[in-house]
Amino acid sequence: MARESYVVVHNIAKRHNVGTLARSATAFGVKEFILVGRRDFNSFGSHGSTSHLPFRHFHSLSDARDFLKEKDCDICGVEITDSALPVNEHPFKRSTAFLLGNEGTGLSTKECEMCDFFVYIPQYGCGTASLNVTVAASIVLHHFGVWAGFPERSRDGHKYIVAERPVKQGKYCTETEESIVHERKIRREDASNGFFDETRNAESTSSPLDTLFTEE
Numbered sequence: 001m002a003r004e005s006y007v008v009v010h011n012i013a014k015r016h017n018v019g020t021l022a023r024s025a026t027a028f029g030v031k032e033f034i035l036v037g038r039r040d041f042n043s044f045g046s047h048g049s050t051s052h053l054p055f056r057h058f059h060s061l062s063d064a065r066d067f068l069k070e071k072d073c074d075i076c077g078v079e080i081t082d083s084a085l086p087v088n089e090h091p092f093k094r095s096t097a098f099l100l101g102n103e104g105t106g107l108s109t110k111e112c113e114m115c116d117f118f119v120y121i122p123q124y125g126c127g128t129a130s131l132n133v134t135v136a137a138s139i140v141l142h143h144f145g146v147w148a149g150f151p152e153r154s155r156d157g158h159k160y161i162v163a164e165r166p167v168k169q170g171k172y173c174t175e176t177e178e179s180i181v182h183e184r185k186i187r188r189e190d191a192s193n194g195f196f197d198e199t200r201n202a203e204s205t206s207s208p209l210d211t212l213f214t215e216e
Contacts, residue, residue, distance in 0.1 A: 003148035004031040005141060006073060006097035008064060010111060011037040020134040021100070026053050027160075028141035029150045034097070036064045051165045065114045073097045077115035078140050079107045080130070084118035087140050090147040091119065098140055100133055 007025045009018065018035075025033050032054045058064040068075055073095045077084075085091040099115060101107035107115075121131060121139050131139075153160045 001094070003092075004071075004073075004095040005144050005148070006030060006032050006034055006068065006071075006095075007137065007141070008034045008036060008068075008075070008097050008099045010061060010099070011102070017134050021137055022053055024134060024138040024141060028138070028145045030141060031095075032056050034058065034064055034067075036061055052163060061110060061114055068097045071095060074116045075099055075114055076140075077101070077107050077112055077118040078120075078136055079112070079118050080120045081112070081118045084120040086122050087119040087143045088122065090143060091117065092144060092147050096144060098137065098144070100137055 005028070007021060007030050009021065022033055030053065033056070035055065035057045037059070056067075058067065065075065074093060075097050076092075077099045079101060099107065099111060101111060112118075119140060121136055123131075130136075155161065
């Protein structure tokens with residue numbers, strides 16, 4: 001049976017992190033990038049990788065969980081908890097979706113409740129309490145790819161060969177028109193927090209997922 005990996009982010013705070021996460025997800029063979037809650041993101045740092053990665057959006061964590069369970073996926077929280085296992089021991093059994101928490105507060109109680117198990121990244125230095133979410137995701141996704149036996153991409157010189165950009169990448173929206181309207185209203189009300197761009201000009205790197213998602 002093919003082993004697949006998914007990345008799940010829920011209301012990520014720092015908008016530029018999604019672009020960098022997408023780059024790592026593409027590099028390590030992620031099947032789909034799943035956004036739950038907010039759909040805005042800044043593509044800075046993706047280096048065009050969003051064109052090679054299917055995105056899917058869900059309005060709620062329960063909807064995302066139902067979708068992943070239909071795919072026979074375990075849901076793994078990337079968090080330091082009492083029950084977390086070191087990722088370098090590769091405690092995986094099947095296709096796995098990795099749930100990444102908020103950069104400041106980590107996984108919430110509700111997010112933890114949807115996880116089947118947790119992994120953490122052992123640290124050996126004394127200078128920091130935790131890793132940036134994009135760094136942590138890269139390490140975890142690499143370990144899963146090693147365990148799953150993903151074939152290494154061909155190289156050309158000092159870099160890996162990038163596939164031609166797909167004519168049309170799959171983007172999936174699972175929401176109703178009413179829920180999207182409600183989400184846009186909340187986004188406007190919360191614009192002052194600086195997490196998400198509300199302006200779109202020629203020089204902006206913000207890429208609202210309104211432009212990426214189509215009805216399935």
